[in-house]
Amino acid sequence: MLAAAAALETAGVEDVHRGRVAARRLRSMLKTFRLLLEPRLARLYRVDLRSFARSLAGVREADVRQQLLAAIVARDATISPADRERLASLLADGCIAAREALHRHRGEPGWAALIGALERHAATPGLLVEHGASLARVLDLVAGSWRRSVRLLEGEPESTVELHELRLSLKHCRYALEPVADVAPKATARLMRRLRNAQDCIGEHRDTLLAAHWVQSNERLLGRDAAARLVADLERRERQLRHRARKRSRKVLVAWRNWSEATRRIRKAASSGRA
Numbered sequence: 001m002l003a004a005a006a007a008l009e010t011a012g013v014e015d016v017h018r019g020r021v022a023a024r025r026l027r028s029m030l031k032t033f034r035l036l037l038e039p040r041l042a043r044l045y046r047v048d049l050r051s052f053a054r055s056l057a058g059v060r061e062a063d064v065r066q067q068l069l070a071a072i073v074a075r076d077a078t079i080s081p082a083d084r085e086r087l088a089s090l091l092a093d094g095c096i097a098a099r100e101a102l103h104r105h106r107g108e109p110g111w112a113a114l115i116g117a118l119e120r121h122a123a124t125p126g127l128l129v130e131h132g133a134s135l136a137r138v139l140d141l142v143a144g145s146w147r148r149s150v151r152l153l154e155g156e157p158e159s160t161v162e163l164h165e166l167r168l169s170l171k172h173c174r175y176a177l178e179p180v181a182d183v184a185p186k187a188t189a190r191l192m193r194r195l196r197n198a199q200d201c202i203g204e205h206r207d208t209l210l211a212a213h214w215v216q217s218n219e220r221l222l223g224r225d226a227a228a229r230l231v232a233d234l235e236r237r238e239r240q241l242r243h244r245a246r247k248r249s250r251k252v253l254v255a256w257r258n259w260s261e262a263t264r265r266i267r268k269a270a271s272s273g274r275a
Contacts, residue, residue: 028176032175036129065214079230087230135266163202170199
């Protein structure tokens with residue numbers, strides 16, 4: 001994450017994405033394993049990680065929007081060359097503006113203070129306070145991170161708000177699983193695969209909604225006809241993704257129950273000293 005921060009001057013699309021993912025992953029792990037950590041230090045670390053990820057959000061959203069709308073336009077023969085050129089120009093301007101805003105932010109005193117704080121957090125020896133946590137203890141913490149997701153999955157979410165909540169919750173669960181991926185490896189691999197599939201689908205659904213909102217907000221610059229065609233394409237894509245997200249979410253719940261059963265035996269053995 002710090003390497004990504006140092007390279008932001010010339011960072012490409014994937015560099016920005018990796019930086020955000022690294023910050024979210026670490027922040028999520030600090031939450032999952034918070035009972036093993038010094039509470040105040042972990043809380044401050046999470047606050048600074050959130051600030052870092054939010055600083056990159058505008059650039060990431062502009063990049064995703066550009067890629068998504070360019071792909072949709074490429075498949076829609078009804079959009080005229082002039083409208084395509086106008087859209088491409090607006091999207092490029094948006095990416096440039098987002099990067100310029102990030103560049104200005106990186107020149108502010110607050111950015112230097114944020115990076116300095118993240119470096120201090122990473123080097124703080126007192127963050128971990130429970131060094132002798134057993135395997136059963138760690139697995140219990142990972143299992144505990146699933147409570148919200150299981151509740152959402154059992155309700156078979158379909159609304160925009162529910163899917164957004166589920167997406168954030170599934171990200172947290174996936175990051176929690178990563179440190180224990182070698183425990184019950186078959187069940188974990190299946191669960192991780194289904195998690196990624198559902199999370200990617202729900203993420204594409206949200207990107208589609210955000211793109212539609214951007215198109216509607218820029219109707220005057222895009223032209224009414226071009227904007228209407230784009231919105232119609234995005235609405236069709238949104239409905240397809242919503243249906244697909246619901247199907248994939250059901251598979252996550254099945255895989256989670258298998259993982260829970262597989263690790264329950266391991267947790268029980270670890271607690272009794274047999275593992």
